Amino acid sequence: MNRTLIETDSLSKSIDQLLAHKGFSLDNRKICAVGSLSSSLEYHNAILILCEKKKYGSSIALLRSQFESFIKGTWYFHCASDEEIDDVYNDKLNKTFGSILSELKSQDVSAWEDNLLIKNQFWSQLCGFTHTGAPQLGRRFKDGNISPNYSDELIESMLNLSNLLAFKTLLEMLLHVDEHVPKEEIVQVISSNRMLKDLYNDGL
Template sequence: MTIDGDALLEAQQRSHSWMVSCARILDGVTFSTAMRSGVAVALQHLCIEHQQGAYMLIEQNVRGSAFALYRPQFEAYARGLWYQYCASDTDVDRYMQGAEPPRIGKIASDLETVTGYPGSVVLEVKKGSWGAMCAFTHGGAVQVKARSVGDEIRQNYSDRHAAQLLDSTAVLSYLAALAIAAVADDGDLAKELYETHQQIFSHVYRRDN
């Protein structure tokens, strides 16, 4: 197996460990029955599910579709925060009646003002990665280039890029789980999520630094 292949296997193992642990920790969490809380938690739950979807697609070597899930995963996380912290009651009601949420630029700027660190993460990702996310999701040139190999058409995403995607989707899943803990106003839950995530990913963060 190549070095990149080893990195992908390790990322798959980390992602699986986190998915299992996150599901166990969040099982049975209770929170307010208010519509705002329900919307926020449902969107964060979707964010977590998208990580699971990307993992399963990578497992089946359907890599282009896995990359296409990264933008909707990020949007689910950002929208969940916005509806929890920034939206008016009217915004929440209109959303549940089918109205479109704000565009990501407004969501990011509003969140940076209201929520501090989570909002700054959304703004940073929006500034640095949004264009690539859109290209992956909407069939941009990056998707075409990744399946043009000589005179053949076949997907050709590298193991290294697949591993990076898995780690990135796991980070979003972790942030979504923390957001659910915040809605539940459960500091012990947030602490358990943090400690578990650190246990699984700490050596990755040390290596990157």
């Protein structure tokens, strides 16, 4: 698990470095999209910090928020109508997360299949960790004492999913920057993480 933590830290720093001093020409749509995407990246960093402090329950609880922020930021830019953006901006949007994912699918937004797979396979567990359900409660004790009981396999899987979401969030954010980002800079981010190197071995 230590290696995964080190790679997560390296990925987070690589993303921060790539985005540093990047400009965004902001209108209401981009404020909603970029704001949500940047929140997702902050959750990724918070998950890392909590894991380093061995606060595993709190770290996993943030994974749903990281995923949601990424999906919503993507939807704001690619799918939301002007009226819906106004509703988001004024905190009046009334739309389910499932319908947002369905619209990403219907408009064939890049990699929507991966996002739907994450929703279908992990959503109930993510909600359980976030809302202190059974997945969270059962891991609060060890040998009858209050002590974290999260397996290394679970933590590594959580970090890998968080890292994948962070990279996908980065790719989405780069659609909004004012300047061209050379592919070599993105490849450098990939090289910071073993899982990403395996996934993107054949290129972006």
